[in-house]
Amino acid sequence: MKNTGEDLEGELLTVIQSLKAHIRENLDFPKNLSHLCMRGEVPREGRIHSLSIMNLEEVREELGECRRCSLWQVRKNLVFGEGNSRARIVFVGEAPGGDEDIQGRPFVGRAGQLLTRIIVAMGMERKDVYICNILKCRPPGNRNPRPDEINTCEPFLVKQLRAIRPKIICALGTFAAHTLLKTDVPITVLRGRFHSYHGIPVMPTYHPAYLLRNPGAKKQVWEDVQKIMKAL
Ligand code: SF4
Known part of the structure; x- marks a missing residue:
């Protein structure tokens, strides 16, 4: 069954909210820094x-x-x-x-x-x-x-x-x-x-x-x- 425009908009909002939560969590610097670096998500320089x-x-x-x-x-x-x-x-x-x-x-x-x-x-x-x-x-x-x-x-x-x-x-x-x-x-x-x-x-x-x-x-x-x- 095809998604309606409202369904897609809702899914998009959910994705954005979870991305925001993920970013907020990982910005708890420097506590999470080594964790982030180990996963290669933060460049070594300019962290x-x-x-x-x-x-x-x-x-x-x-x-x-x-x-x-x-x-x-x-x-x-x-x-x-x-x-x-x-x-x-x-x-x-x-x-x-x-x-x-x-x-x-x-x-x-x-x-x-x-x-x-x-x-x-x-x-x-x-x-x-x-x-x-x-x-x-x-x-x-x-x-x-x-x-x-x-x-x-x-x-x-x-x-x-x-x-x-x-x-x-x-x-x-x-x-x-x-x-x-x-x-x-x-x-x-x-x-x-x-x-x-x-x-x-x-x-x-x-x-x-x-x-x-x-x-x-x-x-x-x-x-x-x-x-x-x-x-x-
Ligand atoms: S020196 Fe101590 S009391 Fe002063 S701002 Fe830093 S942590 Fe707070």
């Missing part, structure tokens, strides 16, 4: 690009007044990140410091001012790039982030990167590099060459706060950012 769905405002809304880890108890302000939602480069630091905690903005203290100068030296302005941290709340006394805090907060960094879809990530300092690249190889070895974070090229370099203490390392950072500029 975040392929899976983009939420925009930054939606990610911020989902994060809300986050109490997912204990750092909410000691923060003054949550520091989500700021900059161009379509930035070609995202700078990822470790966590907010004292100035950032007070202002609710990333990289606004002395180290932040140095990062701004680096960005300008790259021929851009802060509004051209996106700046954020692995943790959105300041650890007390600027101590190192704990693994449980990183595990809890990192999914929001992944969602930010998925929303922005940058060409390059610049990991600022040991902690950002180690967290993004899941390694404990020293930053002195990691810096100066591109690695990969979910298919996005990552250039680790020294944290601006380190440069304030060790101005001699500025030359190496300049070499690293030149490689970024060339790649962009």
Whole structure:
């Protein structure tokens, strides 16, 4: 028996709805990522690009007044990140410091001012790039982030990167590099060459706060950012 137009329309709607449900389920990134990759459904390169769905405002809304880890108890302000939602480069630091905690903005203290100068030296302005941290709340006394805090907060960094879809990530300092690249190889070895974070090229370099203490390392950072500029 032939299907009527209404039958076909109904079947089509059912197929579309099940496809939407399938896509939504598989966009639960990165939990399902390895599963998807194993099935060859997601290209190895540009995986975040392929899976983009939420925009930054939606990610911020989902994060809300986050109490997912204990750092909410000691923060003054949550520091989500700021900059161009379509930035070609995202700078990822470790966590907010004292100035950032007070202002609710990333990289606004002395180290932040140095990062701004680096960005300008790259021929851009802060509004051209996106700046954020692995943790959105300041650890007390600027101590190192704990693994449980990183595990809890990192999914929001992944969602930010998925929303922005940058060409390059610049990991600022040991902690950002180690967290993004899941390694404990020293930053002195990691810096100066591109690695990969979910298919996005990552250039680790020294944290601006380190440069304030060790101005001699500025030359190496300049070499690293030149490689970024060339790649962009
Ligand atoms: S550090 Fe991240 S996970 Fe912890 S409370 Fe802040 S926003 Fe939430």
